[in-house]
Amino acid sequence: MxxxxxxxxxxxxxxxxxxxxxxxxxxxxxxxxxxxxxxxxxxxxxxxxxxxxxxxxxxxxxxxxxxxxxxxxxxxxxxxxxxxxxxxxxxxxxxxxxxxxxxxxxxxxxxxxxxxxxxxxxxxxxxxxxxxxxxxxxxxxxxxxxxxxxxxxxxxxxxxxxxxxxxxxxxxxxxxxxxxxxxxxxxxxxxxxxxxxxxxxxxxxxxxxxxxxxxxxxxxxxxxxxxxxxxKGSNYIGAVKVGIPAALEEFAWNFGNLFLIVMLNRVSAVAAGIYAIIFSVELLPVVIFNGLGQATLTLSGQEDGRGNRKDVRKLVSISFIWSIMIAALILICFIAFPSTIMNMFTTDQSVITASTIYLIIVGIDLFPKSANIIIGSGIRGFGDTMWMLKTQIFGTFFVITASAIMVVVLHMGMLEIFWLVVVDETLRSLLNLWKLRKETKASQCSEKLQLNES
Structure with missing residues (x-):
């Protein structure tokens, strides 16, 4: 073991x-x-x-x-x-x-x-x-x-x-x-x-x-x-059937992100600008998590092909440990050097000062975001891209509805929108974790049943 x-x-x-x-x-x-x-x-x-x-x-x-x-x-x-x-x-x-x-x-x-x-x-x-x-x-x-x-x-x-x-x-x-x-x-x-x-x-x-x-x-x-x-085209059609939900998932995420920018523009042009800068900063760790996710997807698919779903949870756990360590290191950097990081993207001192708290919030968001990337890759390894589409549709609907109420009805500002993103990632990560545990647990029960019958 x-x-x-x-x-x-x-x-x-x-x-x-x-x-x-x-x-x-x-x-x-x-x-x-x-x-x-x-x-x-x-x-x-x-x-x-x-x-x-x-x-x-x-x-x-x-x-x-x-x-x-x-x-x-x-x-x-x-x-x-x-x-x-x-x-x-x-x-x-x-x-x-x-x-x-x-x-x-x-x-x-x-x-x-x-x-x-x-x-x-x-x-x-x-x-x-x-x-x-x-x-x-x-x-x-x-x-x-x-x-x-x-x-x-x-x-x-x-x-x-x-x-x-x-x-x-x-x-x-x-x-x-x-x-x-x-x-x-x-x-x-x-x-x-x-x-x-x-x-x-x-x-x-x-x-x-x-x-x-x-x-x-x-x-x-x-x-x-x-x-x-x-x-044969039939083999590609199989790939398309698995790939289309992944394409729609990405579209749904982009649509929700675009709506957030629209809402932030209602707050102020500065709010939308700060969000764009913070989003650019966040790309660095997300690129790292995506690399771990691709490895997890490949190996999870192989274990699923062997009929060995219970080990997918081990694979996901190992990748998630790596992502947690990376997220913690980046959060520490965000807390310790916020001005240095923001200076790379803007020279406006008022924006740099205002952005510190949002940089820290995004650092916190890296934990549930990395969970979604890694756990989601394990689920996709089963060939179940439809589940990931469903949770993303839920997340997009949640973000659109909540941000509209917060900005248009309650007249809230940028701080609440940033925390909303954290809540969205956290809710989806919990749903995805439940799905992964359900699939791997069902596999373990099936193996035990087959062992008892033999």
Whole structure:
């Protein structure tokens, strides 16, 4: 038992650490990207903001479908059904690329119509359209990258993702500087340059991944080219059925978050601005928790495939211990260095002073938030993405209703809204914990019954 727990510890870290490094580097690259764009006009920032949101939302559909595939592949590996795992992987490769082609055509031909429907101002819509068209070719590599990431994750060979992140983000920063500002004789492309830099950097990173995949001999679910070409749509439909609730879950969370911003704008523009800054600070630990969550999902799926659900609770507990330690460390940093942290995002001293209490509240919120990410990953490992959608719909309804009453009826302010977020995360974490305990307990009872019958 002790040896198994030790193995879980090492396997979780082995999968999660490279993913975390890759994601942290990506966050740093996006921060530098914002700094470069911030040196242009406000109209340029507005154009990118209007374009990037809907583009990344459509891109997330590819990752949601891939999540469904990852769960099913993990379960097949756990059941020692390598052929089924490889068949599903092949279908993910094939149909992710078809979906990517659809989104490429959509944004090349329909960008202006989308931005018109969004009400983007005429003064920036041309820049938004150019940004979308220069970024659209990224979809060709996105389907491949998402599929490869899934293959590496279920094969527990994620170290290359850290190298990929360093190469891609490094290339993006250099290309941003060259193309946005027109350095070394290159044309000054501004907003279009930012999009082109991101696209080229993804292709450069993709070459690194491709070389690794071609040379690697120990990827247990690597499909051959003819297997990808002949892959059946039925396998991808299975992934879609599991992936769609995950996509809707993310949409529901984003909708609730958007409504909170609307309510905070009713309080004051400063309140909405502080929320945006605090949200940016919170992204760092959330990236770490997501890495642990991806490892938990992969290993939970394998245990579920083996018919060994009782050990999923052990996996979740180990990942949650890691997340609690990280959350505690970050909360201590928030309490000890609030001004230093806020100075990274704003120079307005009044905002920095006012934000201290909210930074601490967000630090407290990291505990139930990490619980939702880790426990939710364990539940998704069962293939039950619908449960996570249901709890998120509950949370979104709760946040919308409560925040509307608090701000519109009771005329409460920003402090109460921040505590509302903590309450929402806590309620959902308790619901998810109940679900996990119920599923693993039912598995234990079933095993005991089978043992008694034998």
């Amino acid at each position: 002790k040896a198994k727990n030790t193995a879980y510890w090492s396997r979780i870290i082995g999968i999660a650490l490279p993913i975390v490094i890759n994601n942290l580097i990506s966050q740093l690259q996006m921060l530098i990207d914002k700094i470069f764009l911030g040196r242009l006009t406000l109209e340029c920032m507005s154009a990118v903001g209007n374009a990037s949101g809907p583009i990344w939302t459509t891109m997330s559909t590819i990752f949601s479908m891939t999540l469904g595939g990852t769960i099913l592949i993990s379960q097949a590996i756990g059941a020692n059904d390598q052929k089924r795992a490889r068949d599903i992987m092949a279908s993910v490769f094939k149909y992710n690329n078809i979906l990517s082609l659809f989104w490429f055509v959509f944004w090349i031909l329909g960008a202006r119509s989308v931005f018109r429907m969004m009400g983007v101002d005429d003064s920036v819509i041309d820049m938004s359209v150019n940004y979308a068209r220069f970024l659209a070719p990224i979809f060709f590599i996105t389907g491949i990258n998402a599929s490869v990431s899934s293959m590496l994750q279920v094969s527990e060979k994620t170290k290359i993702l850290a190298i990929y992140g360093i190469v891609r983000s490094g290339a993006n920063i250099v290309l941003d500087y060259l193309l946005i500002f027109g350095k070394f004789g290159l044309p000054r492309m501004e907003v279009s340059g930012a999009a082109l830099a991101t696209t080229l950097a993804d292709y450069i990173g993709g070459v690194v991944i491709l070389i690794y995949i071609v040379c690697a001999k120990n990827l247990i679910v690597k499909p051959k080219l003819f297997e990808i070409i002949k892959a």
